Amino acid sequence: MKVLVINSGSSSIKYQLLEMNTEKVLAKGLVERIGIEGSRIIHRKNEEKYVIEKVIKNHEEGLKEVLDLLTSEDYKVISSLNEIDAVGHRVVHGGERFSSSVIIDKESLDAIEMMSFLAPLHNPANVMGIKAAIELLPNVPQIAVFDTSFHQTMPKTSFLYAIPYEYYEKYKIRRYGFHGTSHKYVSRRAAEILGKDIKTLKIITSHIGNGASIAAVKNGESFDTSMGFTPLEGLVMGTRSGDIDPAIVSFLAQEEGLTAKEVVEILNNKSGVYGITKGFSSDMRDIEDKALEGDKVCRLALDIYEYRIAKYIGAYAAAMNGVDVIVFTAGVGENSPVTREEICEKYLTYLGVKIDKEKNNFKGLERIISTPDSKVAVLVVPTNEELMIARETKELVSTKN
Ligand SMILES: Nc1ncnc2c1ncn2[C@@H]1O[C@H](COP(=O)(O)OP(=O)(O)O)[C@@H](O)[C@H]1O
Ligand SMILES: CC(=O)OP(=O)(O)O
Numbered sequence: 001m002k003v004l005v006i007n008s009g010s011s012s013i014k015y016q017l018l019e020m021n022t023e024k025v026l027a028k029g030l031v032e033r034i035g036i037e038g039s040r041i042i043h044r045k046n047e048e049k050y051v052i053e054k055v056i057k058n059h060e061e062g063l064k065e066v067l068d069l070l071t072s073e074d075y076k077v078i079s080s081l082n083e084i085d086a087v088g089h090r091v092v093h094g095g096e097r098f099s100s101s102v103i104i105d106k107e108s109l110d111a112i113e114m115m116s117f118l119a120p121l122h123n124p125a126n127v128m129g130i131k132a133a134i135e136l137l138p139n140v141p142q143i144a145v146f147d148t149s150f151h152q153t154m155p156k157t158s159f160l161y162a163i164p165y166e167y168y169e170k171y172k173i174r175r176y177g178f179h180g181t182s183h184k185y186v187s188r189r190a191a192e193i194l195g196k197d198i199k200t201l202k203i204i205t206s207h208i209g210n211g212a213s214i215a216a217v218k219n220g221e222s223f224d225t226s227m228g229f230t231p232l233e234g235l236v237m238g239t240r241s242g243d244i245d246p247a248i249v250s251f252l253a254q255e256e257g258l259t260a261k262e263v264v265e266i267l268n269n270k271s272g273v274y275g276i277t278k279g280f281s282s283d284m285r286d287i288e289d290k291a292l293e294g295d296k297v298c299r300l301a302l303d304i305y306e307y308r309i310a311k312y313i314g315a316y317a318a319a320m321n322g323v324d325v326i327v328f329t330a331g332v333g334e335n336s337p338v339t340r341e342e343i344c345e346k347y348l349t350y351l352g353v354k355i356d357k358e359k360n361n362f363k364g365l366e367r368i369i370s371t372p373d374s375k376v377a378v379l380v381v382p383t384n385e386e387l388m389i390a391r392e393t394k395e396l397v398s399t400k401n
């Protein structure tokens with residue numbers, strides 16, 4: 001059974017084509033820096049790696065390139081898209097309606113589209129991907145796997161906001177949490193790597209990419225997470241502010257003559273490290289390079305970015321009354337030794353965290369980076385949302401048949 005997985009992030013599209021009887025990856029890749037300078041596709045087939053530099057303005061253009069690549073003469077892995085048996089889609093917001101993955105039909109697609117205003121950087125791209133896949137592969141089951149599902153185990157103490165209760169009842173305003181597929185995958189892998197039963201562990205997973213969130217995973221279940229009603233809350237991100245005083249929204253609306261919606265758009269699209277650096281870049285590679293060259297504004301952006309992560313790690317150690325394992329993952333977590341080292345060395349030594357700088361000096365592999373005498377095990381685990389989505393897809397399609 002061949003499954004194609006499409007994972008649209010805010011700045012990227014990741015894809016994998018897998019043979020699910022063996023879980024062999026036939027091809028995989030990444031369309032990155034969508035909508036900003038330097039966009040490109042990195043396509044891998046067997047051991048071969050192709051880098052295709054190309055202007056990719058939006059997710060729709062990116063997805064079209066991916067589908068062409070899979071069957072094109074130069075890079076091909078399959079002769080026709082008809083060889084694909086099912087498509088698994090990452091969908092960011094599932095609200096309270098979707099607590100687990102579904103086979104997509106007209107009604108569920110409408111519901112996902114309706115939730116676009118709650119995840120404006122994601123659900124529209126997810127819906128576009130689903131529609132494009134249905135058009136190209138009309139007779140193939142399409143499955144939606146939600147970022148929010150893993151966080152459905154959070155207790156009310158974690159997911160309720162301290163606003164009038166009726167708004168929860170009336171509008172389902174609550175913390176949903178995102179990146180759930182990733183937090184689930186890396187917490188399980190970390191337990192496996194350490195040879196421990198996840199049910200006995202208190203794990204803090206730090207998914208830091210363009211979008212970024214932290215989760216407290218207690219006994220294998222999500223206990224709390226930094227993103228909330230929408231993927232705007234919590235950490236400082238590429239273009240998102242993360243936590244701010246909500247009174248800033250009405251203040252800015254009044255002073256700048258904007259609607260509340262327009263202010264929230266600024267908090268989603270023009271803030272984060274992009275905003276702090278006056279629009280220099282939303283990409284942490286650019287920020288880190290300049291910061292290390294001595295640029296003061298980029299150094300400040302990196303400091304604020306790391307400080308917020310450290311504050312959440314401290315908060316979740318308190319929330320779980322302890323922490324056994326800290327995991328770094330996603331674009332920055334997997335590839336930036338500097339960010340990992342600065343967070344651990346500047347802020348976490350009080351927890352007994354000790355990292356081995358030599359072991360930390362690498363990119364993109366599974367590795368324990370703490371010293372043997374560190375009180376908390378610190379790991380880097382490259383996330384694999386695509387594999388999790390492919391497994392869910394296989395399971396749903398098999399139960400249906
Ligand atoms: N070597 C690196 N050093 C620092 N940041 C990196 C590195 N490689 C990738 N990143 C960052 O990872 C982010 C993209 O992460 P990713 O998880 O793919 O994002 P998303 O899924 O949210 O689109 C970008 O900000 C990029 O700068
Ligand atoms: C939810 C979210 O922010 O996802 P991503 O990091 O892929 O943009």
Ligand SMILES: [Mg+2]
Pocket residue numbers: 009010209211
């Ligand atoms: Mg992502």
